[in-house]
Amino acid sequence: MKVMIRKDSKGLLSAYVPKKDLEEPIVAMVNPALWGGLVTLANGWQLDLPAMAADTPLPITVEARKLPSAGE
Numbered sequence: 587m588k589v590m591i592r593k594d595s596k597g598l599l600s601a602y603v604p605k606k607d608l609e610e611p612i613v614a615m616v617n618p619a620l621w622g623g624l625v626t627l628a629n630g631w632q633l634d635l636p637a638m639a640a641d642t643p644l645p646i647t648v649e650a651r652k653l654p655s656a657g658e
Contacts, residue, residue, distance in 0.1 A: 587603060587605065587649070587650060587651070587652060588603070588604060588605070588647055588648075588649060588650075589601050589602065589603055589633060589635075589647065589648055589650040590602040590604070590645055590647045590648075591612075591620070591635075591644055591645065591646055591647075591648065592644050592645035593644045593645075598611060598612075599611070599612040599620070599625075599644075600612060601625070601627055601650075608629070610628045610629050610631070611627065611628045612626070612627060612628075613626055613627065613628050614626040619640040620635065620640075621635055621636065621637055621638040621639070621640065621642065622635065622636065622637030622638070623635065624653070630655060631652060631653075631655070632652070632653040632655070633650040633652055633653070634650060634651040634653060635648060635650050636648055636649065636650070
């Protein structure tokens with residue numbers, strides 16, 4: 587799914603999913619550089635982000651994979 591990753595003026599990361607009209611803060615990251623690992627959104631979704639350079643400029647739209655949650 588297409589996901590836009592952005593950083594606000596306070597430095598907090600968020601993910602926007604256009605097809606769901608959903609924007610949630612990123613609350614946890616497996617990889618401190620963000621890219622190439624799992625991130626967890628405030629609503630509990632886990633997204634697998636593609637591997638990219640750590641200095642990739644934001645905002646950016648990427649193809650991410652949503653992992654199924656326990657209720658799905």
